[in-house]
Amino acid sequence: xxxxxxxxxxxxxFTTSVGIAASVAVVSALMGFVVLPIxxxxxxxxxxxxxxxxxxxxxxxxxxxxxAPATFLASDVVVTGQMLSALDAAAVGxxxxxxxxxxxxxxxxxxxxxxxxxxAGQHAAVVYKQLKDYQSGARVNAIMTPRVANLDDSDFRDxxxxxxxxxxxxxxxxxxxxxxxxxxxxxxxxxxxxxxxxEREHKAGSAWLEGESPIYLKAQxxxxxxxxxxxxxxxxxxxxxxxxxxxxxxxxxxxxxxxx
Amino acid sequence: xxxxxxxxxxxxWLAFAGFGVALVLGAWQMFVRSPLSAxxxxxxxxxxxxxAHGTTMAYVFPTLVAMGFGYAVTEAALxxxxxxxxxxxxxxxxxxxxxxxxxxxxxxxxxxxxxxFYPPMVGNPFYYIGIVLVVVGSWIWVALMSANLYAWxxxxxxxxxxxxxxxTVAGSYLWAWTAVGAAIELLFQIIPAALGLTTxxxxxxxxxxxxxxxxxxxxxxxxxxxxxxxxxxxRAIGGRLYSDPMARISFALFLVVAMPIGVHHLFADPQVxxxxxxxxxxFTALVALPTLLTVFTICASVEIAGRLRGxxxxxxxxxxxxxxxxxxxxxxxxxxxLGFGGAGGLIxxxxxLDASIHNTQWVTGHFHxxxxxxxxxMYFAIAYDLWPHLTGRALTCFRLMxxxxxxxxxGMIVLTFPWHYVGILGMPRRMAFxxxxxPAIEPEALSVIASVLGGFILVVSGACFLAVLIRGHxxxxxxxGAYRFSVAAHQxxxxxxxxxxxxxxxxxxxxxxxxxxxxxxxxxxxxxNTAVPVVRIGSPx
Numbered sequence: 183x184x185x186x187x188x189x190x191x192x193x194x195x196f197t198t199s200v201g202i203a204a205s206v207a208v209v210s211a212l213m214g215f216v217v218l219p220i221x222x223x224x225x226x227x228x229x230x231x232x233x234x235x236x237x238x239x240x241x242x243x244x245x246x247x248x249x250a251p252a253t254f255l256a257s258d259v260v261v262t263g264q265m266l267s268a269l270d271a272a273a274v275g276x277x278x279x280x281x282x283x284x285x286x287x288x289x290x291x292x293x294x295x296x297x298x299x300x301x302a303g304q305h306a307a308v309v310y311k312q313l314k315d316y317q318s319g320a321r322v323n324a325i326m327t328p329r330v331a332n333l334d335d336s337d338f339r340d341x342x343x344x345x346x347x348x349x350x351x352x353x354x355x356x357x358x359x360x361x362x363x364x365x366x367x368x369x370x371x372x373x374x375x376x377x378x379x380x381e382r383e384h385k386a387g388s389a390w391l392e393g394e395s396p397i398y399l400k401a402q403x404x405x406x407x408x409x410x411x412x413x414x415x416x417x418x419x420x421x422x423x424x425x426x427x428x429x430x431x432x433x434x435x436x437x438x439x440x441x442x
Numbered sequence: 443x444x445x446x447x448x449x450x451x452x453x454x455w456l457a458f459a460g461f462g463v464a465l466v467l468g469a470w471q472m473f474v475r476s477p478l479s480a481x482x483x484x485x486x487x488x489x490x491x492x493x494a495h496g497t498t499m500a501y502v503f504p505t506l507v508a509m510g511f512g513y514a515v516t517e518a519a520l521x522x523x524x525x526x527x528x529x530x531x532x533x534x535x536x537x538x539x540x541x542x543x544x545x546x547x548x549x550x551x552x553x554x555x556x557x558x559f560y561p562p563m564v565g566n567p568f569y570y571i572g573i574v575l576v577v578v579g580s581w582i583w584v585a586l587m588s589a590n591l592y593a594w595x596x597x598x599x600x601x602x603x604x605x606x607x608x609x610t611v612a613g614s615y616l617w618a619w620t621a622v623g624a625a626i627e628l629l630f631q632i633i634p635a636a637l638g639l640t641t642x643x644x645x646x647x648x649x650x651x652x653x654x655x656x657x658x659x660x661x662x663x664x665x666x667x668x669x670x671x672x673x674x675x676x677r678a679i680g681g682r683l684y685s686d687p688m689a690r691i692s693f694a695l696f697l698v699v700a701m702p703i704g705v706h707h708l709f710a711d712p713q714v715x716x717x718x719x720x721x722x723x724x725f726t727a728l729v730a731l732p733t734l735l736t737v738f739t740i741c742a743s744v745e746i747a748g749r750l751r752g753x754x755x756x757x758x759x760x761x762x763x764x765x766x767x768x769x770x771x772x773x774x775x776x777x778x779x780l781g782f783g784g785a786g787g788l789i790x791x792x793x794x795l796d797a798s799i800h801n802t803q804w805v806t807g808h809f810h811x812x813x814x815x816x817x818x819x820m821y822f823a824i825a826y827d828l829w830p831h832l833t834g835r836a837l838t839c840f841r842l843m844x845x846x847x848x849x850x851x852x853g854m855i856v857l858t859f860p861w862h863y864v865g866i867l868g869m870p871r872r873m874a875f876x877x878x879x880x881p882a883i884e885p886e887a888l889s890v891i892a893s894v895l896g897g898f899i900l901v902v903s904g905a906c907f908l909a910v911l912i913r914g915h916x917x918x919x920x921x922x923g924a925y926r927f928s929v930a931a932h933q934x935x936x937x938x939x940x941x942x943x944x945x946x947x948x949x950x951x952x953x954x955x956x957x958x959x960x961x962x963x964x965x966x967x968x969x970x971n972t973a974v975p976v977v978r979i980g981s982p983x
Contacts, residue, residue, distance in 0.1 A: 196940070206724065206725070214717040214724070237716050239965060260975065263977075359483070365481060367877070368876065369880050
């Protein structure tokens with residue numbers, strides 16, 4: 183080993199390298215945190231400390247400007263991949279009893295003959311979220327809103343478990359799916375329907391659409407597009423539906439509605 | 443004298459086998475999303491392939507090349523059997539096991555999340571666990587490089603550490619530290635989510651941790667190429683290394699400034715402050731320094747070779763260079779690609795210019811040109827140079843080697859130049875499907891077709907490369923002699939302590955990491971409500 187002491191201010195290698203590194207860091211920091219933010223027009227920051235904090239990315243409380251009140255309620259349900267994923271036989275039993283009052287529209291086995299959505303085999307988190315949204319007012323429907331008024335959270339879980347338990351309809355697709363379903367429209371930021379709504383892939387919170395009534399699907403896409411329905415988290419479906427052409431809406435609805 | 447030939451060959455063969463498979467996948471991806479192919483209608487298959495391609499090319503292939511080359515360097519440069527042979531095999535076993543563990547779920551479509559993970563997407567836990575195993579296996583290599591260097595220094599007090607060993611250990615330390623970012627992201631954020639222990643993830647924080655790894659990992663890939671520039675090329679073309687201390691300064695600078703710059707990958711991310719983006723941008727600019735030093739030193743070394751061969755005048759030395767020598771071709775092609783790639787990189791690291799190419803195909807073109815081009819062509823050179831010493835048989839198919847290097851160079855240019863161009867036109871990256879009948883995309887169709895041709899040329903070149911190596915195992919036995927490294931024009935006997943060890947440079951690397959990453963990470967950790975629900979990929983419907 184060499185006797186030369188490296189970590190010493192008498193060692194020119196040490197002083198030079200540390201000096202250069204520190205100078206670059208200090209000068210860059212001064213530029214990035216002080217000079218450039220001050221030169222930035224219209225940032226509206228007063229005081230050097232505010233300027234530095236802003237450049238460091240610390241969170242400021244928004245300036246007290248009047249905020250336009252929302253004209254509708256947004257969904258407050260947080261859906262995760264694990265939500266209601268475990269099968270609970272007791273919940274299914276209770277849900278079956280509760281579901282007696284739903285049969286007129288949604289069918290005795292969750293299959294509708296009235297262009298209401300089929301619920302058989304629907305992901306439990308989906309049914310649960312919609313019921314919660316009807317109750318909170320985030321989704322509004324003349325029939326559903328009064329129906330859920332007297333139910334509570336455990337009723338929602340039981341209903342969700344029951345409908346998830348029922349055998350679902352499978353799709354019938356001898357032909358290749360329409361482009362909007364299998365590939366979306368990347369240039370318009372539309373993800374493929376199939377990448378969230380099954381059978382290819384399922385993402386948490388997305389509904390199972392196979393066998394769903396085309397009339398219902400079309401109505402929902404139109405409602406998302408117009409903003410009449412607005413309980414999708416972060417506008418995921420509204421952003422998609424707004425960009426879809428009427429031909430694409432028809433194609434997607436017909437595809438999912440097709441039955442053997 | 444290489445003692446552990448089987449160990450080194452095992453690393454290289456696993457690396458090159460993975461490379462061969464991933465190369466074909468890459469060409470297939472280029473083809474299916476081009477106008478030449480009807481759309482396969484399965485985005486998931488495409489992303490599955492991209493994940494396998496990226497995971498193999500980014501984690502498995504370069505890591506194994508660096509490990510195998512490192513073991514060869516240790517034995518050849520220190521001129522003594524390597525310490526820790528069994529540990530080295532254990533490291534190799536871990537990398538091999540990790541590769542299989544990761545690739546199986548990817549092949550089954552359970553983890554099509556791309557090799558950069560992109561939380562909140564979360565795939566099958568075995569994918570991430572496999573990558574952790576690969577990293578842990580490579581950390582054994584880091585420890586062995588360090589242990590061997592210090593054992594040699596104890597046995598040779600005061601002597602100058604061989605340049606090649608200095609550089610190899612610098613590369614290993616860089617990898618050890620840069621891998622920590624992704625390791626934290628995997629162990630504390632993604633794997634708990636993949637195992638179902640957590641249902642939300644702070645995607646912004648995860649991206650900051652990944653950026654810690656993402657940029658310096660490129661310099662880890664680059665290290666074997668740079669080591670070959672300095673310690674193989676001058677010897678192989680009959681020249682001298684222009685300056686040994688200059689080489690050490692370049693490697694030391696890489697160690698210091700490759701780390702605290704990753705946030706330039708997050709220019710469009712809102713969770714990092716603009717000041718830190720500037721800071722990282724400034725340090726990124728500094729990386730040009732060791733690269734320019736290297737370009738100067740290697741060009742000077744090549745000029746020495748030209749003059750030793752009788753070259754005269756300002757440019758006369760260029761004409762007498764051994765242009766039919768594969769090593770000469772490799773370093774030339776590598777420098778050309780490094781030049782174009784580096785120039786493109788200056789655009790990526792500039793906040794305002796980046797905005798016009800961010801998330802476009804430009805970026806994909808850029809890193810293929812730098813890594814697939816400038817770096818990988820030097821991996822080929824390393825393999826060609828080492829092969830006779832590993833097999834004990836001469837490598838005689840020089841014509842095939844030249845064809846291979848030419849096709850790789852031409853293929854990479856044809857692949858990446860149009861790729862950059864469509865990026866400028868605004869073609870987004872990471873997309874499985876492009877509707878070329880759309881008027882907004884139609885002008886890109888011809889360039890994409892050109893890229894596909896480049897991809898196919900690369901597959902041919904890759905096949906030639908494997909053919910050269912396989913033929914190398916079948917040649918008659920011949921004694922290649924001792925494996926030597928370049929000699930400097932003024933070969934140093936002693937070195938200042940700063941250039942004979944890495945303590946100073948590692949300390950600076952750690953200090954700058956703390957300065958440039960400390961606050962953004964602590965701030966995100968302390969900010970409430972930053973986690974979002976996990977999006978599971980490949981889960982049953």
